[in-house]
Amino acid sequence: MKLSKIWALLKQRKKVVVMQGSDCQWIGDGYAAYPIYGNFPEITESTAQMLLDVGDKAWNNFSYEVKSIQPFDESDVVKGEIMLEPMQMSLIFMCEELIPLTAGDYIFYIPERHVKPFADCSCTFYYRPKDKLIAVKEGMLLRGVINPVYCSTDVFTQTLKKMASLTECNSYFVRSGRSEEEYRSLLFGEDTEESEDDEQ
Numbered sequence: 710m711k712l713s714k715i716w717a718l719l720k721q722r723k724k725v726v727v728m729q730g731s732d733c734q735w736i737g738d739g740y741a742a743y744p745i746y747g748n749f750p751e752i753t754e755s756t757a758q759m760l761l762d763v764g765d766k767a768w769n770n771f772s773y774e775v776k777s778i779q780p781f782d783e784s785d786v787v788k789g790e791i792m793l794e795p796m797q798m799s800l801i802f803m804c805e806e807l808i809p810l811t812a813g814d815y816i817f818y819i820p821e822r823h824v825k826p827f828a829d830c831s832c833t834f835y836y837r838p839k840d841k842l843i844a845v846k847e848g849m850l851l852r853g854v855i856n857p858v859y860c861s862t863d864v865f866t867q868t869l870k871k872m873a874s875l876t877e878c879n880s881y882f883v884r885s886g887r888s889e890e891e892y893r894s895l896l897f898g899e900d901t902e903e904s905e906d907d908e909q
Contacts, residue, residue: 710852714826715743720761721822724772727752730783739774741823741855744783781840785851790844791815793834802865807858810834810843817857819843827852 715736719725722738729735734752735742750756754773763771793810799821800807806821817836824832827845832852835844845853860866 710743710826710847711829712745712826714828716761718822718825719757720763723770724774725752725754725757725761726774726776727757728776728779730779735779735783740820741853742781743826743853744851781842781854782837783851785846785849787835787837787839787844789839790835790837793817793836793843795834802860802868805858807860810836810857812836817843818860819855819857823853823855 718741719736719738724738726737726739726742727734728737728742730744734745734749736745736752736757737743745752752760757773758765758768758771761771791812793812793815796809796811798809800809800818807818808821808824810817810819815836819834824845827847830847830852833846835846836842836857837844837854840854841857843855843857844851845855
């Protein structure tokens with residue numbers, strides 16, 4: 710796990726949340742949290758400011774919070790957790806790049822920026838129903854937790870439906886060897902021959 714990516718995330722979000730776990734400190738932005746192992750100093754507010762390399766004036770725009778109670782289960786394995794598979798694509802919705810994770814009838818979306826700290830390791834994803842969080846593991850070791858983004862708006866679902874419909878239509882025409890003109894005619898209701906005559 711790349712600590713530099715975590716510092717960059719917190720600096721971008723202008724929010725630092727520190728939690729004391731059973732055997733290490735956790736740090737995050739309120740939507741994701743990462744364990745800090747090893748001989749690492751206590752992350753006080755001044756330490757956080759130094760790690761993020763933020764000046765005193767700019768630090769006034771940051772939020773720093775310490776939580777005395779760990780709000781999630783930090784065990785490596787939790788009963789009932791469900792392994793998720795990342796889909797071979799990502800989506801950008803409301804200026805946020807999202808990675809879809811699926812298992813059976815389940816689908817969850819997590820922000821790509823919260824996955825960047827794991828760029829140097831091979832990770833797997835699990836949904837933990839009790840905490841309603843996505844657990845990120847390297848092997849069987851818990852390396853972080855991420856809050857999923859619930860994209861249940863009509864705009865989001867209708868856009869996905871339209872994309873699926875148009876992609877399926879396009880795929881059919883490619884497989885069938887039909888012409889681009891026929892595809893446009895079906896897609897847009899265009900009569901290409903009449904349109905060309907009108908232009909002339």
